[in-house]
Amino acid sequence: MMIKETHLNEEDDSICLQIIQQPSIDSTKLNDPGGSFFEPRTEGNNRSSPTPCVPREAGSQHRNYWDKAPEKKLTLFALNVAILEKAASGLGALGFIWATVVLLGGFASSLEKKDFWVVTLILITEGTRIFSRSHELEWQHQRTWTIADAGKQRLHAIASSSRLFIRAIKAIFQQFSAIKLENQQQKQITEDIQMITQTHVLPHTRQQAWTTFDVPLILSTNWVFLSKIISRALYWLQLLSAVACMILSLMRLVQQDYGEIQPETKNRKPALDLFYGLALGEALMFLLEKAYWEWNISVCKLLEQVNQECDLGTTDIGIVPIKRFFYDAYSRCINGSVFDSLKMDLVSFAGELLDSDFHDEQLTGLQILQKFANSDRFSSDTLRKIGTLTSVMERLIEMLSWENPANEKIRRSAAEVVSKLAGKKQNALRVAGIPASIECISSLLYTGRKFDNEPYEIWERNIVADQTNYDFSAFNLLGLLILKNLSDDHENCWKIGNTRGLLSKIIDFTTTGERLLRNDPLTESQIKAVKRSLQVVKKLVSTTGETGKMLRQEISNIVFTVSNIRDILEYGENHILLQMQGIEILTSLAMDQDAREKIGSTGGVLRLLLSIFFKPRLTEDQNKVSVEAGETLALLTLNSKQNANCVLKQMQVVDQLVDTLTDPVLQINSSRILRNLCACSGSENFLCLRGVTEAAPTVLHSLMVKDSKLLQESIGLTTQIFRFMTPEEHDKELKRACISATKFAKRLLEILEKYNAPCVKFPRIRRFVVELVIWLMKSHEQYKQLFKKFEMDRAIKSVAETTSKLECFPVFSGSIGLNRHDISLSSLADVALELLMEYAK
Incomplete structure (x- = not known):
């Protein structure tokens, strides 16, 4: 619904329990007090619109994260090591083929005994190294499958x-x-x-x-061989094999005693030199690879460095996910193309871990995503990346419904990531688009209230609520935060409203009462839950179109909605932010005619709003709360005789409203309220409203000199004030204000000529002028003469020819008009022209 700018800093969840000087409420309403439901707004000006994104500066470190991601150091390192490994393996394969086909196949009988056994030993040693290498990688990888210890x-x-x-x-x-x-x-x-x-x-x-750590490899012993021991054994076996190959090859290349050269063995020497050279090259290549490996891993601490840059060292999982990521990248390079690792990143890797069957791996993946999503450096790119991975988003949503207490940490981490995702508009649509996503989010909310007619709630209570150590408050806050972020979108609001039992859950979190607000101070989590629930409700009821109409009806039908807000208004004087949100909800609900009557019939609501409106103000925030309360009262009394009568029953309310007409902060809404009271009142309230005539000098002065929204409301109120005056009293008030009838008539003509077309900022100003012109001509013959003299008929004809749908409604839901006027502006113009023509005849 299109309403004025947000009064609260909704992203700031920190609220002091004992509030003396409230934090400033971000609003421009005092500077533009008429910006409200009483004028149409475009979608971009919604009160509930999310905070616009700040454009990134050129050259910002946040840009191109995936080109500068810390884990790219590991993928490049894996690429370099894989190139050395495959080069060594290539030389080894060539040497093995050369030895088996050429030497042992062609020269086996002519080889010296020494060379035969050296070649054989090198092949066996090389085979041992290749076997150890393949299995070492497997066991090294296995070491990273669970968290430390x-x-x-x-x-x-x-x-x-x-x-x-x-x-x-x-x-x-x-x-x-x-x-x-x-x-x-x-x-x-x-x-x-x-x-x-x-x-x-x-x-x-x-x-x-x-899992590997569950399976004992030697059942007859009292201890279990861990993968760390096996991988280290294979590591040293490779080194010894490579050193042995290097020594044997180098020794034979130096000795060169291959036996006597015969015509049939003349190629034996170059064949042996080539083999020993290949074996030496392979061993040196492998040792170079190991040296490069140890330099980066042990000396340069590459894994620790990347872990620190990714800021994962402060989590429970520590460096384990970095190791696991590196070994995954290295395995892909070894088993496939050496460039496969360049396609990897930690976010996609974490998403793969979410699909694991093991609790530890799921938690590891979630903690990576959670850390990156909360990082100032990586948050934007991480959330954008997750938003493109549908399977990851579906898995995260699924985890929200894992209500078994054993999965509390997984569920909470998933909820935090989803809350961050929902905070991005493009991702919020994707989150809500996942089947049953709203139902899964709803499962995070638990108030302890028993809904006997809802089996799902009973089932949830049996599964989760009986766990005394379960942190319900954290899940409630995360669930409400997700809903708050999702409700920034119109379609998401519709889905939230159509999810069974969800609206009732949200309303339950607004429950406070005197005991909590005054006697037992709210805890930080309680006040956050109340605040977020009010924010969600405010966004839902301020939705535009048919969706907004449906939500306002559904929420107003919940019996606790208005009564809970009434408690906040009555006992929340120390929580002005909560009061502000509660009043804004009532303002939006008042757009619906039925909801307007329900609010008015709830005992004490109108009285409390009047009390807040007239309350002495010491701070800017109190000014804004009073302004909001005034607008709510203006809407509640619009075309509602019941609410108008209820307001008039309050002690000296008319006199107080007249007094506030001189208050620059409250005068616009005071004018609106007084006009509505006069317009809706019957003859039984004539004496009660007679005191409104005391406002005549103030209102007439505003009509003659102001040129803003106050002018529009002053014209409308002037017509209603004159209804309670006799013609003599009307003339007397004009004289007191030093305004002649001629000057007054000319001023009305000037206003119509200035606003010769419908105005978005002042959609009712021409209607109010025409209504005042009609009243003046019906009550005073002299005004017919003056209007004829000033050619008022020409101005009124222009109004009749330029009327638009904009001028048919007193209030608006965005660009949609609500509560159509009983009499159209064109009909009023026709009446005014008929009166002018009667005088001409």
Whole structure:
């Protein structure tokens, strides 16, 4: 819905519990007090529109992240090492073929015994190195499959759960043996079985599988060989093999004692030289590769350096994901093209980990995404990258519904990443476009309220709510933040409104009351939950079009909506930001005629709004809250006789409104409220409203000298004030204001000539002038003469010929008009022209 600029800094969730001097509310409303529902706005001017993105500066470090990503150092390193490895392997393969085909195949019988055994030994040693190399990479890769110290943790978990399992089995056999268990024993069995289930059964219906650290390689011993030991053994075996090949080859190349040269063996010497040269080259190439490896890994600490640049060192996972990423990149280079690693990045790698069957790998992938999404350097590019990976987004959304307490950390990390994704408009549409995404987000919210008619809620309560250590507040805040970000888009608001039970959940978080707001100060998480829920509701009810109409009806139909806001208005004097949001929600709801009546019929709401409107103001924020309360009252009293009568029942309300007409901050909304009260009142309220005539001098002065939105409202109020005056009193007030009838008539003509076409900023100014002209001609014959003299008929004909749909509505939802006027402007113009023609006759 098109409304005035946002009054709150919605991205700042930090709120002091004891508020004395409130933080400034970002708004331009005081400078433009008429910017509201009473004029149409384009979509870009929505109160609920997201904060515009700040353009990046040229040469910013945030640009082209994927060209300068820290992990590119690892992919380039993997490329260089793979080139050396494949070069060494190529030389080794050539030497092996040369030895088996040429030497052992062609010269086997003529080789000296020494050369025969040296060649054989080199081939065996080389074969050992190749075997060790392939398996070393496998075991090195395996070392990165779980987080640090995972072996100890898993062994401890196996031992602990085994003891629990034995206890449970014993208890079951005791039950079958007809021995009656005591209540304490039965309770112990239940707890043990629950612990076993939570420990061994993976949620999300995935099959449990062994990990490397679970499988003991030697069952007869009391210890388990870890992959680290095996990989190191294979590493040293390779080095020894390469050194042996180098020594043997170099020794034979130096000695050159290959035996006597015979005519049939004249090629033996060059054949052996070539073989030993190939073996020496391969060993040197491999040792160069190892030296290059150790220099970068052990001396330059490349992995630690990249880990620090990625800022992953502060997480629970530490350097493990960097190692895993490097070995994945290196494996691709070895097993495929050497350039395959250049296609890898940490975000895509983390997305692959999310599809793993193992808890540790899923958590590792999530923590990488979470860290990058929260990084000032990488956040924008990371979120853009995730937004292009549909499978990753679907997996993240799926994780939001993993309600098993064993997955609390995974679920929370996924929620944080999704909240960041939803904060980007292009990604918000993709998030909401995933099937059942809103339902998964809804599952994050839990208020403790029992919805007996909603089986899903009962199921959720049974699965999650009984876990006393489950951090519901964190998930509530994340769920509300996601919904808040998603609701920036019109289509997403429709989906949120059509998700079963979600609106009721959101409204539940606005529950406060006197005990929480005054007696028991809200905790930081509680006040954030209330604030975010109000922000979500505000964005939903301020949606434009049919979607906004539907949402306003649905939200106003929830019995707790208005009463919860009433509690905030009544007891939230120390939480002015919450009051501001509550009033803005009422303002948007008041756009709907039925909701307007429901708000007015909720006891105390109108009284509280009047109290806030008239409350002494000491700060700029209090000014803005008063302005918002005034606009809400103006909407609530628009074409609502019930609400107008309720307002008039308040003590001396008319006198107070008249007094605020001289207040620069409140005068526009005071004029609107007074006009609505006069327009909707019946004869029974004539005496109560008679005091409005005291405002005549102030209003007439504004009509004669102002040229702004105040002019429009002053003209409208002037017509209503004159209704409570006799012609004599009208003339008397003009004289008190030093305004002659001629001057007054000429001023009205000037206004029509100035606004000779519909004006977006002042859509009702021509209607108010024509209404005032009609009243003057009906009450005073002299004005017919003056208007005829000044050719008012020409100006009114121009109004009739230029009327537009813009002037048919008193309020607007964006560019859509609401609450059409009973009498059109063209009909009013016809009446005015008929009165002028009667005088001419």
